[in-house]
Amino acid sequence: MSSRVAGTAGREVPLTAGGDLPAGSWLAGPQASDRFAAIFDDHAPGLWRYLARQVEAAQAEDLVAETFLTAWSARGDYRPERGTARAWLYGIAVNLLRRHHRVQAQQQRMSQRLSGHTAPDDGTEDRVAERLDARTRLAGLTAAIAALPDGDREVLLLNSLAGFDSREIATALGIPEGTVRSRLHRVRRALRAVAATTFPPTEGPS
């Protein structure tokens, strides 16, 4: 059977904020939903990957949906001149992720109390095995990351996994750029020391 999906190619939607639009109204008006769809197409794949590296795929799917729905209802707050759409979206996602981890930690504590042993990690069996394997070798690093304050961990992961620079991280998390740089420097230095003891330096690019 043929099941052709109409693509979004060919749609002409301005992706940059026009200088003639007052701040905050970029995602208002008749073309707003088209512009928002274009933002989705640009950023959803990367955001899903970023989230799915930290939580189970199905949870990442829900978090992506929640991020964009939150973004849409808060679109009046979006100021293109203050930073990229990407930073704005990841900022929302990071908050949702923080809440997700909190709820999950609570559930895990509860199930430990009920069953008397540790609940399994999230993810499919393969992913769990893969992670456990990596985690056995990187146990020290895992523990060190888990012990980081939320803000430090977010700066680290946005930088290392999403490839954000200090400025984008500052926009995403709503903190000064200088704070990002000093946090990043401090966290990376501390973790490098841990990683070096549990994860021998690589010979070169693999």
Add this chain to the structure above:
Amino acid sequence: MTDDLDVALHELYPVPEEDADTLRRVRVRVLANVEEPTVTRRLRPRLSLAAAAVVLTGAVIGVAVLRDSAPQGAMVEVAHTLDAAADAQIRTVDEPVPAGAYRYIATHAMYLSQSPDAAVLAGSRDETWVPADPVGEWYMLRTDTGERTRLLGSDAAIKAAGLDVRSAPERLSGRCGSFYPDQGDLCNADGGWQSPTAKFIAGLPRDPRELYDRLRDDTDGRGQDPDQEVLVYVADALRSGRLPADLRAALYRALTHLPVLKITEQRATLDGRTGTALGVTAAGQQQEIIIDPVTGVFIGERHRFTEDMGGIPAGTVTGYTTVVYGIAAKPWQRPEK
């Protein structure tokens, strides 16, 4: 700058396997809600009129006004999902069958099979080969898959009732799909929602409102619940696998007029295929259809008890059917892809 720490982090957070369907699903889900404010704005004055009507002239008019008003709230998402599926379905024209070849329609059903003290879901697969010119010899292979899911009763009770007995495959053939003598001449039969013939399909309106009215008329006085019965009829017809793409699209749009239809599951998986489940719950039962919101493909239908019934607990799936289409070169031969 990448260093050993990044290497370690990348190992600790492996890049997941990408799945295009995931993002397509999320896209539909998000964009359905993105259009909501416009609809809500348009509706608001009409709703207050409806409210005033209730106060002034009583509930009867209120119900009529609400029935006629456009969908709202969660229903906007239902309507958007169905419209998006219908749009895709219109573009997804059924692949034409080359002369001499056959349209292959395979349905896999798990159906409720029971005795007074035992019940199982039993698996059955019907594969139908419809010739390029449907006024010709059709072929069907009906297979008992041997799948049995216990719903009620002990092994002994199931055995005693013969629910575990696997029947032999049947190879059938007949003009216009008339596989059994009591079906008569299906080339000219009127047919119906449960056995859609060419004549029945040609006679159905493609205008969604008219199609909805027709469903209302045909289901009038039938079933346990009038709204649910509309969806049951739609599911019956879709399950047959006989409906062409334009009619499938029209049915999706017709369902946007069904006021109680809800999204019952965003990611429902039947036979390994995932789509959005839309359902009506009433009279202790739930009927759902599952469609791929992006391609509009009808994946299947499913029904369950929503109250304990005859010893079977609430929530139990009491049957489902999935449909797969293809093109086959010869009867009894499966499509290559």
